[in-house]
């Protein structure tokens with residue numbers, strides 16, 4: 001066992017608002033930061049910038065963004081293939097500096113089982129908050145990979161079923177979206193009372209619930225139902241932003257999802273490209289307006305959707321947020337302390353503090369001055385072990 005002092009770096013701990021001189025000690029046996037001062041070795045980080053590892057609050061680790069190995073929700077996404085993809089994608093996330101994820105749409109309980117194995121220390125990867133399969137209305141968004149549920153009683157039944165399986169979060173489909181044909185982002189799907197039944201069950205068990213919601217009306221339904229975060233939040237007006245502020249509900253923007261589709265427009269079906277182009281400007285504006293109004297954000301990419309990769313897009317999402325009008329500090333908080341609060345893992349991670357997981361990244365430049373610093377070469381530590 002080795003205790004290592006990291007000294008002379010400028011550090012954003014997650015609680016301060018700038019990079020400041022802050023020396024810290026890592027215990028590689030517990031995998032935590034420690035207050036102990038007797039150390040075995042010292043690493044000099046003069047000129048470097050250190051921040052907590054990023055938390056990505058919206059991934060689909062069983063998905064192949066290139067649809068070469070399997071198409072999520074199709075018969076190809078068997079349990080072994082999905083597990084292979086998940087393990088590969090987790091390592092890619094780690095290489096981008098992501099040390100914890102919330103997976104919000106899996107198959108075959110892959111995320112639930114990998115989450116338990118990671119917690120036991122069976123393999124080194126980002127920590128995982130699992131949601132299992134989402135709940136969608138019959139024929140709703142991603143219904144081929146969701147449990148199709150209709151009516152309050154059935155939603156309640158499946159919410160309890162997921163909680164029994166051990167999910168940390170319940171994912172709900174409140175509107176249509178971009179990735180599937182035959183629906184629009186404005187379509188209302190699970191109703192307010194259906195959403196509310198799942199939220200109630202999650203909260204009774206001390207867990208969270210979140211909703212895929214893109215159109216204004218569906219977002220408002222999910223907000224009134226009491227979800228902990230709204231995913232995507234494409235069309236926000238002033239009234240809706242006020243509802244977020246009143247309830248303290250988080251937004252997980254996932255700007256990388258439509259961005260990635262637009263980058264690869266010539267390789268995608270017409271409906272995906274058309275819908276991405278239609279919403280991308282409103283999406284950026286909504287996220288910028290919400291951030292300026294003070295709505296808490298948690299970083300998430302939706303990695304696993306078309307061409308939305310795992311090895312770069314978390315740090316690209318940070319840039320997309322800043323381009324949308326989110327401040328650099330808000331973006332850093334979204335990926336660290338805020339996401340930890342949303343996932344209710346703030347006692348374990350999200351800040352650089354004694355007795356929390358030694359999950360951190362080392363950068364050459366200051367991301368508060370240039371958010372692209374996150375996309376450059378970096379070192380990544382997970383539970384005190386250097387993984388990149």
Ligand SMILES: [Zn+2]
Pocket residue numbers: 058059060104105302
């Ligand atoms: Zn998603």
